Amino acid sequence: MNTPQEILDLIKKSNSILMVCHPGTDHDSVGSNLALHLALKQIKKDSKIIFADNSPNYSHEFMPSYDQIKEETWQDQDLSSFDLFIALDIASLDQVTKRSSVEFPKNLKVIVIDHHRSNPSFGSLNLIDPDTPATAQLLHRLFKEWNIEITPDIATCLFAALYSDSKFKYPGTNSETYQIAADLLSTGIDLDDIIFHIDNFHTRKSLKYIELALKNQKHFFQDQLVITTISYKELQSHSIKKHDQDIQPQNIIKSALGNDIVAMVNENEPEICSCSFRTRDQKRYDVSLLASALGGGGHATAAGCRIEGDTKKATQILIKAVQKIYPDLSL
Numbered sequence: 607m608n609t610p611q612e613i614l615d616l617i618k619k620s621n622s623i624l625m626v627c628h629p630g631t632d633h634d635s636v637g638s639n640l641a642l643h644l645a646l647k648q649i650k651k652d653s654k655i656i657f658a659d660n661s662p663n664y665s666h667e668f669m670p671s672y673d674q675i676k677e678e679t680w681q682d683q684d685l686s687s688f689d690l691f692i693a694l695d696i697a698s699l700d701q702v703t704k705r706s707s708v709e710f711p712k713n714l715k716v717i718v719i720d721h722h723r724s725n726p727s728f729g730s731l732n733l734i735d736p737d738t739p740a741t742a743q744l745l746h747r748l749f750k751e752w753n754i755e756i757t758p759d760i761a762t763c764l765f766a767a768l769y770s771d772s773k774f775k776y777p778g779t780n781s782e783t784y785q786i787a788a789d790l791l792s793t794g795i796d797l798d799d800i801i802f803h804i805d806n807f808h809t810r811k812s813l814k815y816i817e818l819a820l821k822n823q824k825h826f827f828q829d830q831l832v833i834t835t836i837s838y839k840e841l842q843s844h845s846i847k848k849h850d851q852d853i854q855p856q857n858i859i860k861s862a863l864g865n866d867i868v869a870m871v872n873e874n875e876p877e878i879c880s881c882s883f884r885t886r887d888q889k890r891y892d893v894s895l896l897a898s899a900l901g902g903g904g905h906a907t908a909a910g911c912r913i914e915g916d917t918k919k920a921t922q923i924l925i926k927a928v929q930k931i932y933p934d935l936s937l
């Protein structure tokens with residue numbers, strides 16, 4: 607792991623910095639990128655943030671400088687024109703973009719700042735702490751070390767990121783999380799407004815999405831595994847788009863007693879399923895192991911992967927993988 611000073615030294619040496627919102631971007635991704643963008647300005651460094659695979663999302667618009675993010679893809683970039691790529695909250699190369707494979711040219715140094723345990727440390731410099739609930743928590747540590755002034759704008763971005771990823775209760779949430787929250791709030795940011803924007807900006811379609819997810823639940827392994835699937839056809843027939851899917855019905859399913867492992871399978875593109883896993887018992891059913899075995903990644907309690915095929919095929923693959931990885935489950 608590299609030190610805050612090593613990271614700052616590389617940033618100071620760089621002239622052209624690129625940052626990316628990861629596919630399926632969230633408040634930790636956007637908020638961390640914007641906070642770092644604003645912090646870099648304080649040390650007279652310009653940086654470019656791109657949406658990459660994402661479209662602008664109105665539930666992120668309240669974050670200061672959101673309009674600075676460019677509606678450009680990773681594939682649009684001339685990577686030879688940058689000398690530093692800072693990958694925030696990006697757990698693996700396919701979290702840079704899913705539209706093509708990612709290779710970094712020699713001129714491009716890479717700094718990885720992340721909190722996903724499965725991160726393979728793909729940077730030239732890496733700061734990865736899986737015991738933090740949000741990338742924003744790591745950034746706050748760096749900003750303190752770098753003597754960055756935590757302005758209300760930076761604080762709003764960091765708080766949104768920290769709250770959204772941790773909800774101040776998810777694994778990794780610790781005393782530092784609350785201390786940082788207190789520090790950010792002391793800048794005078796509007797707590798009600800931030801939380802309202804994060805918790806109350808779902809679409810009506812997202813309620814239909816929950817309805818489908820609850821309706822399509824199937825139980826396996828003496829009901830300990832719940833798989834719910836939403837097919838491409840269902841998504842199409844209800845016009846449910848990516849941004850309608852932020853609401854995470856897998857968390858609602860996981861909240862029920864006995865639903866020890868939950869897999870939510872979304873066929874967002876024909877024959878391509880994005881799968882999201884949750885567990886009630888991370889000691890017995892660390893779902894990052896399941897995700898990793900299927901080419902994805904994430905945390906012990908929340909992880910994901912992609913599976914090629916329709917929802918039926920994905921379900922079969924999942925059942926096999928679950929049986930292999932958690933052999934104490936019986937059919």
Ligand SMILES: [Mn+2]
Pocket residue numbers: 634635695721739740741771
């Ligand atoms: Mn995160």
